[in-house]
Amino acid sequence: MAAPKSKPLASRARNATASRSAILDHAIAEFAKQGIAGARTAAIADAAGVNKALLYYYFKNKESLYSAALREVFSGLVEDALPMLQSELSPGEKVLRFARVHFEYLVNHPDYPRLIHQELSRACITGEPSSDFRAISASHFVPLQRAGLKAVQDGIASGEFRKIEGASVLTNIVGMNVFYFVSAPIARIVRGIDPFSPVCIRDHVATALDFIGASLFNDRKHGIALARKIAAAPALPRKQPSSSKNSKVCSNKNVRFRS
Amino acid sequence: MAAPKSKPLASRARNATASRSAILDHAIAEFAKQGIAGARTAAIADAAGVNKALLYYYFKNKESLYSAALREVFSGLVEDALPMLQSELSPGEKVLRFARVHFEYLVNHPDYPRLIHQELSRACITGEPSSDFRAISASHFVPLQRAGLKAVQDGIASGEFRKIEGASVLTNIVGMNVFYFVSAPIARIVRGIDPFSPVCIRDHVATALDFIGASLFNDRKHGIALARKIAAAPALPRKQPSSSKNSKVCSNKNVRFRS
DNA sequence: CTAAACTAACTAACCAGTTAGTTAATTATG
DNA sequence: CATAATTAACTAACTGGTTAGTTAGTTTAG
Structure with missing residues (x-):
């Protein structure tokens, strides 16, 4: 289409x-x-x-448009996830809620994982990411990684979590979520499902959080119950597409738009 | 470089x-x-x-070369993983070994997840995958999915595994493995590690199998122990790069090479 | 001598980006 | 308040370079 x-x-x-x-x-x-x-x-x-x-x-040129595109898509996830990771919630709730917030961000921004992947593929060309991507990583991924890793380490220290390698928990969570969407064409062929349909999305949230809760917590029953509770919470409101933000016609005089 | x-x-x-x-x-x-x-x-x-x-x-043209490229990279995973999934091993061993075999396939074929990603991104352009990709899915992903799903369902039926949604287990395993490599440039920036280094690879095998084993098995202790055992098994021999296969110079008369 | 494997040079179409405008909206002026 | 001047937003056509693919060979191996 x-x-x-x-x-x-x-x-x-x-x-x-x-x-x-x-x-x-x-x-x-x-x-x-x-x-x-x-x-x-x-x-x-x-x-x-x-x-x-x-x-x-x-x-200015294609490259500047690309940089603006990267900045546009990466700005939202930190806003969505960081406050929750830095709140007073228990480590278990933080990690499970992060899994869900991240997943819902991908539901609402289906181009996000693909654009990241294109940029990561491009990194293989030059042997290192672009300076734009480095800047974005510094301002977006590093704070998320730090807050998320702290939550996992707090969970391990308090005994809520098993003794595991903290950073890989975050990578695994993000990997499961990203791959779910990226592999949508394969899922349609192999499994006959549409990963973007509401029912599949709800099921993935439930099964992914269950998988994480069952793996991570010392008290597995508690982890599974908490995962079920967080999965069942009402969905966050869907973010408005940016192109409808400025529906009211207005003057643009003297406003600098060029990137 | x-x-x-x-x-x-x-x-x-x-x-x-x-x-x-x-x-x-x-x-x-x-x-x-x-x-x-x-x-x-x-x-x-x-x-x-x-x-x-x-x-x-x-x-014939760029498109045919691309099709040949897809066929080339996808042919190996089934050969590596399917016999093991169809063997007499226990469901638990099958699933954990699959996680490892898949991971090692990616270690030895770093272009594989990127090429799949490019093809899946391309599928978004036309709304559906190319006929090449459909054919490849039919001959590679469908048998793997069937055998893997059967292993998971057998595990649930026998009580070895918790009652969970079988297909998502496979997607999650593949997602964790694929994302580990795809996100290598981010990991270098954010975590200061090289995901392709032998020590990080060994660590990922251990932590990923532990994550899976702790989540999946009714008897969690058994699952974790089995995961550790399979993670510690000697590495499979590294597959020879295809360009060195034909190191012996030989005549090619009358051999059809064109795709 | 023949055929397969290979190459230098070429072609037509494609591409990012530019030029030289036009048009719509805003501001200045009488 | 009407009109002229100005500016911002926008476009059709163009340019020079790039690209996939072809042609007309040459070279090598049997």
Whole structure:
């Protein structure tokens, strides 16, 4: 099926904010699918409903658009997860809630794991990640890793968790969640399910948290019960897509938009 | 660092098998990094040490080379894992051994998860995987999934395993293994480790199998002990890189090589 | 001598990015 | 308040370089 396209300029008023957002949203999707080398600026412009030259009005070049795309998708997870990891909740609740928050972030941002993967593949080309990715890692992944690792270590110290290698818990949780979505095409073929359907999503939350709770806690029954409780909590409200943020037409005079 | 290159033709005798293998090996690496759209046929030829036209002597076009690359990397996992899953081992041993065999396959084929990722990203473009990928899924993933699911269900039926959702166990195992490697650039930045180093690899085998064993078995102590035993078993011999298979120079007359 | 394996040079299409505008919205002026 | 001037947002057409793939051979092996 064709990717959703934005309303072309011909049928809507000029709006710099809306145009820039439309370009960025479609850039995220195109870069997530094709990587920066394979992505086509014409495809981004077409999907955004604007002329290709407008990409260069808002962004210096393809590379700058890509950097803006990375920053856009990575900014949300820390906001969603870090406050909870730094709260007064028990280590067990923190780790299980993180698993769920992270999973729901992926539900709401399906391009996120793909874009990360494209950037990680690109890291293999140069032997190291781009300076953009390094900066993003420093500002996003490092705080998450630190807070998450602290929660695991606190759990081990208090006896709530078994004595295990803390950092790998986080990697395993993230790996299970990311792979669930990334492997959606395989799941459709091999298992005949749609991993993005609400029922499958609810089931994954339940089974993933159960798997983690059963593995991690000294008191396995407590871990399983806590996992079930956190899995059953009401879903977080779905984040609004960024392109509908600025639905009210407004003047953009003297506002700096170019990246 | 520059990707390793094959010995150019000028300094070695003509050998269709060696040339074809060199092209395919470097194609795998290039497609894994850049995807089919971003990969450059000139880059593949340069790395293989041949002229670009030779790609078209052995493969119809870029798309055919890509299909051959997919078939090449996917053929090995089934060979490695399926006989063990269909053996008379206990369900617990089967599942834990699968986790290890799969992990070691990824150690020996670092391009495998990246190539799958590129193909899965590509599936998002068209809304469904390519017919090549469908065929590969049918011949590789479906048998693995069936055998693995049967092992899990046997374990549940016999009481060795807890009552859990079988298919997600396999997805979780594969997800933890794949993500471990795919996230290597992040791990280097955030954790200051090299996930490909022998000590980290040994540690991941141990912690991943422990995580699985602690979660899955009714008798947790037994599960953890079995996980430790299987993790500590000697490593499987490393598979020889395909480009060195045909080190003996031989005639290729009348052998059909073109894909 | 023949055929397979291989290459240098080439072609047409594609691509990121630019140019030279046009158009819509805003601001200044009488 | 109406109009002119200005500016920001936008586009059609273009450019020079890149790309997949081809052609017309040459070289090597049997």
